[in-house]
Amino acid sequence: MNLANSITIELEGRKIKVPEGLTVIESLWDTGHDVKRGVGCLSGLCGACTVVYLEKDSKKVRFGLGCQKVIEDGLIVIMLPYFPSRVAHYLLTSMDSPLQHLAEIYSELYTCNDCKACNVCPEWIDVARVMKAAKDEDYETATNHITDCIMCGLCASRCPKGIAPQHVALFIQRALVVERLFPPNLHQRLSEMESLKFEQELARVAAMGTDELESYCHTLGEA
């Protein structure tokens, strides 16, 4: 292998030369680590590849995604692909107003004292703010940025109280939907389908040969 453009990093506790420009995951592969547990999408979306690193001359340990973090000379890095967290057991479909049960389901939420240690999100979510809003029963604010959460669990790994913010937020997100108004347009469409409104036309169209269907499609235009 040509290591002309290589840099030295400390990877999983071993000082080693690797070609520059690789991500942490790629440098693990490149140096013979059989990484399967800590990899999924390779696109920064699945949260399987969390890493902890210290940059050269930096005093602060940082957290990130191994498939996105590009290595630099002097980097010290290890993988942290999994951090155990409690997931509560509940059946949403059998609850009327699930948010009222938040205090039983994730009681540890109320031990949060807003220390902000959880603000290490690789997706730049202000986790502490989410937890505070949840405690204050401002659930819409709590779930505002949660659609970006990739469930990597880094926030949970930092919490001194053992809260798993990603699971708390997911429960709130799911519970809110159940409590929201059922979408009127979907309601309308479902009752139309129940009264077989489109049945005949769909059967007619589905029975058409290719040419007939093609010209039918042309007549439809934009709605």
Place this chain on the structure above:
Amino acid sequence: MYSGAMSDAIEKVNATRERRKLEQIALLPEEAAQKLLNSYHPDYRESAFRNLRVGVNCGARTTHEIADLLESFSDLDYTKIDLRPEYDTDVLVLGGGGAGATAALFAESNGARVMLATKLRLGNSNTIMAMGGMQVSVDERDSPVRHYCDTMAAGKFAGRECLVKALVNDGPQIVKWLLDIGVDFDRDAIGNLLTKKAGGISAPRLISIGDHTGLNIMKVLKDEIGMRDSIEVSEFTPAVELTTNEAGECNGAVLFDLGRKRHFVVRAKAVVLATGGSGRLHMQGFPTSNNFGATGDALVIAYRAGARLEGVDSFQYHPTGVMFPEHMVGVLVTEAIRSLGGHLLNAKGERFVNELETRDICAAAVIRECENGNGVMTRSGKGGVWLDTPLIEEISGKGVLRKRFPSLYRHLMRVKIDISKQPLLVFPTLHYQNGGILIDKNGETTVKNLFVAGEAAGGIHGRNRVMGNALLDIFVFGKRSGLAASEKRFNDPGKVTLTHVYSYYNMLKSLRISSVAKSPTLFPEFIVNKL
């Protein structure tokens, strides 16, 4: 960070921006479009294809990459393996993406014991990567009939009527189910599901969850699976072969435990194969948008068991995959950027196609530019074209990119590329397997008790899939196959054998076919090609 020749090339993009704002490029007339596809679309590149020499689809056309796998010996030393089942279950679901999770949930709710085995972690899949949204006809201007027509037309009328009909008919009901289990689709001011228009769709039909539709559905499905006592999840255990009984019906699978490095057998009354697509086979050397586990394993193991395939010579190449920075090669840049007015530009800073053409036409046009020397070269010698993202900020206002496409923005900011100020280099990326294992409307294949759902299945999308129909497909056919598979729970699965693997092996031998490929692939090779 851009440097050297690439920075110089960006100057040309900046120089033409003002003028381009007023420029109109007409859509290609049908004949010219077909000519472009014939000359430059990878599906039309005859040298990349061959006809299968074995199996149910003998004589059918497919890519060399897939043919190599189908014409190769099993990676499993089936003479040594202990076939006594280590697990016995009613329904065995293979694959932990959206289709598999849905099948498992419906099978369980119908009273079956379920085992869900997957290659990596539950949820690591193409499903979480789906951004744009899902098609379902709920808008009052829309109807299932329109949805049917759009799907058939996009697929060049090669989709199967009964499957497309099932797809569009079940749509509204499946969205209700997703809402019931707590999936938070975007709403409008009065609480309606927010519907958007998209290329190839004749009515507003795309529903979404911000820019992370698949991720937010998958999180809920995964959470819900954890709550169901009769679903056993087995992670890091990919399927390497199906098993069959004396009558040739499917009755389980051989799984490989990645940790212990050993095989074991799960026996089941019915199997739902939901292992997704095949982007990581890097057809014709293309980059891919797919997850690490998308190696087309379903095609291989189902084909050996005698299942018929359909349309495995048709793939979707998404015109805009990242080409630089190199660690992001292949990562998808959503269509929405072009819908908002982002231009595609060659090295001269000139547009060369109407950006709202269908995916196949845009992809072919990009390939044409690069092959004719009008591409922009990266340091490692790969070519691409510019996607003018700063233009969008000029049209739609400052900050719109960060707000609408947070993950793309973040990932590039990390490597000091600010897409609100600098364009992005793109090239077509292998995105979707249009065909797959042929199913009927319950998801059953031509092999009894073997069901397939999701991207692994074929027959629905014809020769091309419209944006948003894949997500709908995985839930609709996940549900249908899960329910139908659970109906088999009182069957006698019979004896576990690998007879079909033996006969396949003999067939290859008698034809003197000896391939070096090992299959199924399970994991792509890692090749450091950046030196």
